[in-house]
Structures are given as C-alpha cells and as structure tokens.
Amino acid sequence: MEEWRGKWALVTGASSGIGWALAEQLAFHGANLVLTGRRADRLAQLADDVSSRHKVQAQTFAADLGRSQAPAEIFRFTEQKRIPITLLINNAGFGSYGEFRKIEAPRLLNMVQVNVASVVHLTHLFLPPMVERRSGYIMIVASTAAFQPVPYISTYAATKGFDLLFAEGIAEEVRRYGVRVCALCPGSTVSEFHDVAGQPLHMAGPQEPNEKVARVGLQALAEGKPRVISGTRNWLSVEAQRLAPRRLVTRVAARMFMPQQ
Incomplete structure (x- = not known):
C-alpha cells in the first residue's frame, strides 16, 4: 500500500461506520482524502x-x-479542485428491515439509488481517467447478504448482489489497464446500519470491528483480488450456503430474520 502515499482517495459514506474506518486506514497509509457523506459536521x-x-x-x-x-456534483468538485482520484471507495449504502410490502416505496427506491445507481454512476465517472493513467483502484462495499436471498431485507440483499457482480465483472474488464477493482463483503459490523435499517441488534449476529473490515478490504484491493469476504466465520457461512439447496437457505434466512409479532 506504499504506492498510495500522496495519492488521492475518494470515500463515500465516510461520516460513520466502515467508511470512517476506511478513511482512517487510507490516511494511515499516506493517502490524501476527499470525504463525502450527508453529515458535514462529521466529515469536518x-x-x-x-x-x-x-x-x-x-x-x-x-x-x-x-x-x-x-455523483456528478462530486465529480465536478474534484475536477474544480484539480484532484486526480486514484482510489474510489464506493462505501455509502443503507438497508431497510421488514416485510417488503410494508416498507414505503420511496425508501426502497432511495435504497436502490444509493446502493446501486450511485455506485454505477460514480464508477462510470472516475474509471476513465484511471484507465488513461493505467493506474487506479476501485472498492465497492457489498455484503455477505449478496450471496443469497434474504427475506425481510430482500431489497438490500438484492442491491448488494448487484454490487458484487458489478465489481467482479468490471474487475476483469479493466485488469489489463492496470486498474484494480474489489468487492468487500463484510457481515455484521459495529455501525449505525442496524439503527438506520430498523433491524433489532440481536438478529445481526456477532459484529466485526470496522477497523478490521477496513484492513481486510484495503489489503485485498492492493493485492488485486476481485472479491474478499471479511472474517473467517462469514467466509464459512457463505461457503456452507453454496453447498445447501437454495430454497433451504432462503427458508432458514426467513426464520432468522422474521419480525417478531
């Protein structure tokens, strides 16, 4: 990661959680930062x-x-400041917990905008200069929920499934141009995610420290891995799900996440 020293990294969703930890780790390795998020006071x-x-x-x-x-406003800001972005960290995202039919449509559509559309748009804006320079790094924060259907967070899991496949696909496209793309797939972490999603904390399972997740993700990005699952327990869980029938995995997830009446 020594090659990141003095380079510029853009981190979305930097005002809390994994985004905050990623920014800390990048700064530790000497990268300059453009921090974006909704809370100006936390960013400052x-x-x-x-x-x-x-x-x-x-x-x-x-x-x-x-x-x-x-996304276009963020890109314009970096252009006006003459900041060449070497590392794009697509971290911003949120979920909603509950029966799909009971969640308001605007919230669901906003989730798709943040978790999917903004990731595609930002990547489309910042990737071409990286290709021209034959150097760059893009991280997309997905989730272990990306690997299977998850009832009661169905839309969130689907958006993260998109993020995972999108990252793996473009990673292969741009590898020959010297650009590395990695999907970071954490499990439950110590963050504000569950509060925002409205999910009871006891359903989240063991929580990983954000600092550990950030280290794992950035190491994988530096090594050119297209995907990394943070945590041995999470890796074992994902592998076990691959071996089990899809319908069984979905039913087990439904029992785990079903709202208490």
Whole structure:
C-alpha cells in the first residue's frame, strides 16, 4: 500500500461506520482524502482528525447519494479542485428491515439509488481517467447478504448482489489497464446500519470491528483480488450456503430474520 502515499482517495459514506474506518486506514497509509457523506459536521471532524494525525490533505464535500445528481456534483468538485482520484471507495449504502410490502416505496427506491445507481454512476465517472493513467483502484462495499436471498431485507440483499457482480465483472474488464477493482463483503459490523435499517441488534449476529473490515478490504484491493469476504466465520457461512439447496437457505434466512409479532 506504499504506492498510495500522496495519492488521492475518494470515500463515500465516510461520516460513520466502515467508511470512517476506511478513511482512517487510507490516511494511515499516506493517502490524501476527499470525504463525502450527508453529515458535514462529521466529515469536518474526520478531516481535521486524519490531517492532523497522519499529515495528509483532506477535503470534504457533503452530498446525499440518494439524489441522482450527487455523483456528478462530486465529480465536478474534484475536477474544480484539480484532484486526480486514484482510489474510489464506493462505501455509502443503507438497508431497510421488514416485510417488503410494508416498507414505503420511496425508501426502497432511495435504497436502490444509493446502493446501486450511485455506485454505477460514480464508477462510470472516475474509471476513465484511471484507465488513461493505467493506474487506479476501485472498492465497492457489498455484503455477505449478496450471496443469497434474504427475506425481510430482500431489497438490500438484492442491491448488494448487484454490487458484487458489478465489481467482479468490471474487475476483469479493466485488469489489463492496470486498474484494480474489489468487492468487500463484510457481515455484521459495529455501525449505525442496524439503527438506520430498523433491524433489532440481536438478529445481526456477532459484529466485526470496522477497523478490521477496513484492513481486510484495503489489503485485498492492493493485492488485486476481485472479491474478499471479511472474517473467517462469514467466509464459512457463505461457503456452507453454496453447498445447501437454495430454497433451504432462503427458508432458514426467513426464520432468522422474521419480525417478531
């Protein structure tokens, strides 16, 4: 990761959770940062912290990726500041817990916008300059939920399935241009995700520290791996699901995640 020293990394969803930890790790390795997220105060706090502790530059740009215009606005900001982005970290995302029919349509569509459309748009904007330079890194934060249907977080799991396949596909496309793409697939982490999703914490299972997830993801990205599952327990769970009948996996997940009446 020494090659990242002095380069610029853009981190979405940097104001909390895995995004915050990824920004910290990148700064530790000497990367300058463009931090985006909805909470300007949290972004400013993070920027001040990493710039003082790690002696890197840090810019912030508050943006809501639930707005379709946000990716273009972020790209325009980096262009105006003449900041060449070497690392794009597509981390922003959220979920909603409950029966699909009972979740309001605007929230579901907003989830698709943030988890899928903004990832595609940002990648489409920042990838061409990387190809021209024959150097670049793109991380897309997916989830272990990407590997199977998950009733009661059905839309979230489907968006993460898209993220995983999208990352693996373009990783092969751009490998010959010196650009590395990796899907990071964490399980449950210590973050605000469950509060935002409305999911009871006891259903989340063992939680990994965000710092560990960030280290695993960035190491895999540096090594050119198209996909990495964070945590041995999560890896074993995904492998076990591959061996079991799909319908059985879905029914077991439904029992685990079914809302309590």
